[in-house]
Amino acid sequence: MAHGEVVASTPLAADWQEPASGPLGDAALPLTAAQLELLDDVIFEAERITGLRYSVYLGDLGTDTRNMAEGLVKGLGADGPYTVLLAVSPGQKVVEVVTGAEAAQRVSDRSARLAVLSVVAACADGDISGALVNGVRMLADQAGTLPERTNW
Amino acid sequence: MGYFLRVNILETILIYVVIPAAIFGVAALLTLVPGRAKSRPKYHSGDSWDYPAHWWSGDNPVAVGSIPDASNDVTFGGARGTW
Known part of the structure; x- marks a missing residue:
């Protein structure tokens, strides 16, 4: 054994792998870092004001788009009834808004359709990021501000 | 006095006109290079x-x-749309 060498029972230097979390390059992602940051701010603000859970899905929704979107809400567990989900599938050109049982009392189906109209218009123009941001903003506006959170 | 004798008018133009113009020219050409931000x-x-x-x-x-x-409760509200 040469000077400076060690023998370890487990290989310390594994092959490099792309980290599962942390800073990743965004060139292969659909949204830029600035757009992601804006979306994050908008979701945070919507939840802070309304007290509901806001969730945004961007990707394929399978053959039964409605069923899969509702499955996403169910996947949120105890927060499901308080969830407003905005799901956009650009490949299928489909927008789904799903509101849980409690959230549906704050965001009526009619106002959800209004938000869907806005999202559809932006997506048809190719502005996916703007569609998500403004969709969440409209759904949050429809839900209204909780009285105890007006001064937050 | 000796300096003016050693630097002729051609060299003066080269230093004070051509070189700055070349620097600005390179900077102007760099604006035509497509940035990585537009690769998406x-x-x-x-x-x-x-x-x-x-x-x-x-x-x-x-x-x-x-x-x-x-x-x-598993009832859901919402809306859907296509474009």
Whole structure:
């Protein structure tokens, strides 16, 4: 054994792998870092004001788009009834808004359709990021501000 | 006095005109280089969507409202649309 060498029972230097979390390059992602940051701010603000859970899905929704979107809400567990989900599938050109049982009392189906109209218009123009941001903003506006959170 | 004798008018123009102009020229040409920010193809309606699915959600605590045991309720509201 040469000077400076060690023998370890487990290989310390594994092959490099792309980290599962942390800073990743965004060139292969659909949204830029600035757009992601804006979306994050908008979701945070919507939840802070309304007290509901806001969730945004961007990707394929399978053959039964409605069923899969509702499955996403169910996947949120105890927060499901308080969830407003905005799901956009650009490949299928489909927008789904799903509101849980409690959230549906704050965001009526009619106002959800209004938000869907806005999202559809932006997506048809190719502005996916703007569609998500403004969709969440409209759904949050429809839900209204909780009285105890007006001064937050 | 000796300096003016050693630097002729051609060299003066070379130093004070040509070299600054060359520097500005290089800077101007660099603006034509396509940046990495534009490498992401813009989505147009009808394009295929080859990105992996993304799902974002906030983590603020929800305000529990009038349905304490709403977790058993599986009715959903909402809307859908296509373009």
